[in-house]
Amino acid sequence: MAKVRVLVGTRKGAFVINxxxxxxxxxxxxxxxxxxxVMHVAGSPANPDRLYASQWTDWHGQVVQRSDDGGRSWNxxxxxxxxxxxxxxxxxxxxxxxxxDFKRVWHFEPDPSDPETVYAGVEDAALFxxxxxxxxxxxxxxxxxxxxxxxxxxxxxGLCLHTIILDPxxxxxxxxxxxxxxxxRSDDGGxxxxxATGGLRSEFLPDPEAQIGHCVHRIVMHxxxxxxxxMQKHWDVCRSDDAGETWREVSGNLPSDFGFxxxxxxxxxxxxxxxxxxxxxxxxxxxxxxxxxxxxxxxxEWEALTNGLPQxxxxxxxLRDAMAVDSLDSCGIYFGTTGGQVYASADSGDSWQAIAxxxxxxxxxxxQTIE
Amino acid sequence: xxxxxxxxxxxxxxxARIEGELPLEVPDRPTIQEVLDALEARYPVLRGTIxxxxxxxxxxxxxxxxxxxxxxxxxxxxxxxxxxxxGSDVFQVIGAISGG
Numbered sequence: 001m002a003k004v005r006v007l008v009g010t011r012k013g014a015f016v017i018n019x020x021x022x023x024x025x026x027x028x029x030x031x032x033x034x035x036x037x038v039m040h041v042a043g044s045p046a047n048p049d050r051l052y053a054s055q056w057t058d059w060h061g062q063v064v065q066r067s068d069d070g071g072r073s074w075n076x077x078x079x080x081x082x083x084x085x086x087x088x089x090x091x092x093x094x095x096x097x098x099x100x101d102f103k104r105v106w107h108f109e110p111d112p113s114d115p116e117t118v119y120a121g122v123e124d125a126a127l128f129x130x131x132x133x134x135x136x137x138x139x140x141x142x143x144x145x146x147x148x149x150x151x152x153x154x155x156x157x158g159l160c161l162h163t164i165i166l167d168p169x170x171x172x173x174x175x176x177x178x179x180x181x182x183x184x185r186s187d188d189g190g191x192x193x194x195x196a197t198g199g200l201r202s203e204f205l206p207d208p209e210a211q212i213g214h215c216v217h218r219i220v221m222h223x224x225x226x227x228x229x230x231m232q233k234h235w236d237v238c239r240s241d242d243a244g245e246t247w248r249e250v251s252g253n254l255p256s257d258f259g260f261x262x263x264x265x266x267x268x269x270x271x272x273x274x275x276x277x278x279x280x281x282x283x284x285x286x287x288x289x290x291x292x293x294x295x296x297x298x299x300x301e302w303e304a305l306t307n308g309l310p311q312x313x314x315x316x317x318x319l320r321d322a323m324a325v326d327s328l329d330s331c332g333i334y335f336g337t338t339g340g341q342v343y344a345s346a347d348s349g350d351s352w353q354a355i356a357x358x359x360x361x362x363x364x365x366x367x368q369t370i371e
Numbered sequence: 372x373x374x375x376x377x378x379x380x381x382x383x384x385x386x387a388r389i390e391g392e393l394p395l396e397v398p399d400r401p402t403i404q405e406v407l408d409a410l411e412a413r414y415p416v417l418r419g420t421i422x423x424x425x426x427x428x429x430x431x432x433x434x435x436x437x438x439x440x441x442x443x444x445x446x447x448x449x450x451x452x453x454x455x456x457x458g459s460d461v462f463q464v465i466g467a468i469s470g471g
Binding site for chain 1: 386424433
């Protein structure tokens with residue numbers, strides 16, 4: 001019988017939530033690393049018992065934890081993320097040069113075939129890789145030293161690299177997204193990078209169609225259609241069908257096109273999910289109603305999914321890394337809120353249940369489907 | 372060599388699996404840096420959590436106290452007070468007060 005394991009990072013620790021494939025009864029284990037912010041927990045597709053967790057506080061900086069038994073026990077591994085060479089500067093909020101300074105790991109992306117290899121997206125924005133199970137980390141410096149790097153500016157959350165997509169169809173092709181620099185693509189395993197923001201438009205920029213400065217919140221890809229990418233931007237939901245060369249807006253009839261996460265159905269590359277948020281300062285759902293929106297046509301036409309979600313007086317947010325899907329036949333969708341709830345749907349979003357209700361604010365949600 | 376007593380914040384004790392106050396063997400007449408070097412050598416998991424990797428600069432939310440005195444801003448090659456090297460007082464690593 002298959003199992004589902006939900007990996008939840010929160011402001012005060014990590015939780016591992018398990019169920020069988022019926023997805024009715026859930027067991028919550030944790031908190032792990034209690035009192036620390038856990039930015040992200042990710043499992044290796046090649047060995048689901050191998051997990052990586054990013055543990056962090058302002059006091060003590062970055063710790064990386066590794067589990068080899070599916071989250072029952074953990075051990076710290078390497079936590080030194082040294083920029084390669086002279087780090088130089090990026091732009092600060094006021095436009096002045098600001099030294100590149102490592103703060104924390106926002107996202108781990110384990111290699112699909114090698115459990116010892118894992119990528120880390122960090123703040124200040126850079127991409128690192130470990131090939132020894134997290135013991136040591138090496139920067140793929142071609143990204144940070146891109147010709148535009150000195151012009152990158154942080155969003156309110158910091159200059160964070162939060163999205164890493166490894167193209168399963170084309171070895172060496174990697175996408176990353178950085179707030180608020182934009183999106184980038186490498187076709188040579190991270191040696192060199194090109195800007196992947198053609199067609200994006202951000203009204204807050206002096207030049208709304210500038211190459212750099214778009215606050216990309218999240219990008220997803222379905223492995224069966226790797227040329228197609230979906231993006232939730234600061235404002236706008238966008239789509240690219242040419243591997244990020246050009247984008248077009250597919251916000252359509254959403255009540256707000258601001259939001260953070262975006263997810264794609266495990267079995268249908270045209271079915272995508274977002275959680276509209278009222279505005280860039282009012283970080284809660286419009287009208288106090290927590291609604292996931294689903295498009296079955298790859299955007300533009302959206303339907304509200306509300307069954308089981310609070311429809312009055314709800315003022316939580318759903319952060320960029322806090323939505324994920326399982327790969328059971330009836331695809332499960334999961335998301336966590338800043339109010340400490342984790343919601344799950346076992347029927348592609350038609351109905352929802354809270355599988356955890358009183359956790360610390362949720363920073364990230366990942367899901368493993370274990371056969 | 373001599374032994375000094377080191378007190379760490381609770382989250383670092385948890386991380387390094389240390390219970391209570393730590394007796395730590397250090398060179399005679401140890402400096403701040405020598406105590407921290409010895410601590411990190413014995414507990415590598417603490418590297419980067421008190422001082423930054425590379426620069427060895429004290430993290431912003433951390434202070435060092437010895438014999439009731441704040442020695443955070445003294446040069447790191449400053450010898451620790453006699454009260455600490457004799458074992459009658461403790462070298463404290465303290466985090467800024469706040470629960471976050």
